[in-house]
Amino acid sequence: MPRYVSYEQREEFFGLLCLGMSLQAAAVAVGVSVTAGRSWWRSSGLVTPVMSIGSVGGLPGSAPPRVPGVHGPGERPRRRRALTSEDRAVIAVGLLCECSCAQIGAMIGRDKSVISREVDRNRGPDGSYWAPVAHRAAHERRRRPKGFKLLSNPALCRRIEAWMDDGWSPGLIAAVLRADAGSNMMERVSHETIYQALYVQARGGLRADLHRQLSLKRRQRKPRGSSDGRGTSLYREAFTIRQRPAEAADRAVPGHWEGDLVTGTANGSAVGTLVERSTRFTILLHLPGRHDAEAVAEAMIREMSKLPEHLRRSLTWDRGPELARYRQVQLELAMPVYFCDPHSPWQRGTNENTNRLLRHWLEKGSDLSVHTAEDLDRIAATLNARPRPTLDLQTPAQALAALLAKPAAA
Numbered sequence: 001m002p003r004y005v006s007y008e009q010r011e012e013f014f015g016l017l018c019l020g021m022s023l024q025a026a027a028v029a030v031g032v033s034v035t036a037g038r039s040w041w042r043s044s045g046l047v048t049p050v051m052s053i054g055s056v057g058g059l060p061g062s063a064p065p066r067v068p069g070v071h072g073p074g075e076r077p078r079r080r081r082a083l084t085s086e087d088r089a090v091i092a093v094g095l096l097c098e099c100s101c102a103q104i105g106a107m108i109g110r111d112k113s114v115i116s117r118e119v120d121r122n123r124g125p126d127g128s129y130w131a132p133v134a135h136r137a138a139h140e141r142r143r144r145p146k147g148f149k150l151l152s153n154p155a156l157c158r159r160i161e162a163w164m165d166d167g168w169s170p171g172l173i174a175a176v177l178r179a180d181a182g183s184n185m186m187e188r189v190s191h192e193t194i195y196q197a198l199y200v201q202a203r204g205g206l207r208a209d210l211h212r213q214l215s216l217k218r219r220q221r222k223p224r225g226s227s228d229g230r231g232t233s234l235y236r237e238a239f240t241i242r243q244r245p246a247e248a249a250d251r252a253v254p255g256h257w258e259g260d261l262v263t264g265t266a267n268g269s270a271v272g273t274l275v276e277r278s279t280r281f282t283i284l285l286h287l288p289g290r291h292d293a294e295a296v297a298e299a300m301i302r303e304m305s306k307l308p309e310h311l312r313r314s315l316t317w318d319r320g321p322e323l324a325r326y327r328q329v330q331l332e333l334a335m336p337v338y339f340c341d342p343h344s345p346w347q348r349g350t351n352e353n354t355n356r357l358l359r360h361w362l363e364k365g366s367d368l369s370v371h372t373a374e375d376l377d378r379i380a381a382t383l384n385a386r387p388r389p390t391l392d393l394q395t396p397a398q399a400l401a402a403l404l405a406k407p408a409a410a
Helices: 007-018 023-030 034-043 085-096 101-108 112-122 131-142 154-165 170-181 191-199 293-304 326-333 345-358 373-384 396-409
Strands: 256-263 270-276 282-285 314-317 337-339
Touching: 007 023, 007 034, 023 034, 085 101, 085 112, 085 131, 101 112, 112 131, 154 170, 170 191, 256 293, 256 345, 270 293, 270 345, 282 293, 282 345, 282 373, 293 326, 314 345, 326 337, 345 373, 373 396
Parallel strands: 256 314, 314 337
Antiparallel strands: 256 270, 270 282
8 A cells, every 4th residue: 555645745855856856865854755756856857857867956947046147168158048857946945945036046046036926827726836836836827828717707707797897996896896805816807907898908808888887988998198287276264174174184083074075067067076084974055057156055054963963073075166055054064164276186086086086986077966856865875885995995975974974883
């Protein structure tokens, strides 16, 4: 009956080979026959023939180590090469000896970043690194042609399309898939894979018109550009953002809001947006017919009066004329209103990002007056049910419900 051989014995066998011992001596040292050692060597995936390991021992070319960029007499500069099975054997032994990536890299003449990436890619679920397994995995990854993952998984495509139809970004979809699928790589894709399916011809897998669900609705990629500022100050006597309490800036305390208008064609129609900074919960203001200062103040007071007092701590707004009646808002809601600096929309970053997401429903260049109050409530509910990476994939509705439950529990 064959004798059981432990995993540790095999690891020791390959380690001794990498340290320079002959195959025969390494087999005797770990307590197995030379025939068994040769069999391990053949099945390990290493391409070096057994006969190349002689009585002196060691892997061919293992000493002295090569230095990157330095060539011997008559040698031509070598092109960048992939890691060999011998390299991976040295990496495995180096990790076993607790060598650093830089030390292992010096042994095989590679940069420490190459070693770090190799270990990260091929480390097992338990954190171990075994050279033959790593070499086989690398070989499979290099196989060409590579199939596009979305083409072979129609069910995953349908999930992505449904989420994008609800206004989810590729980045958010990738984060949710990563959280749901865990280590199941076939059920998760990166945001770049989704963008390639939308923008690269012949990739396929997703609907051809799905790019229209992106926030910018572009058919092809464009380089990032700068954004313009907005407006100048009309509120010299009002509170400025520098006077806003620190608790609002660090989002430590809920109840601090940011607001603005999303406008339609030629600024003829508008919808008011209010976003709570810590939970990202969104309220939409219905402004039928007009969106002047009186209409905005009336709608804001009506909607925010529904909130408990501890969730009405402050409001930060842009310097547009639509909030000229800010004193009325402060008085009715017992809530200070702060204004951003001129040309500084980034000071209301949470609201700016939310307005970008809302453009999925409230499109630029469209007539926003066609949306009823019920339509806006539905849009807000959909957005508030969308998982947010900034909330660890919790939804704004869940975050706000937790805040509202605290006083009741007390």
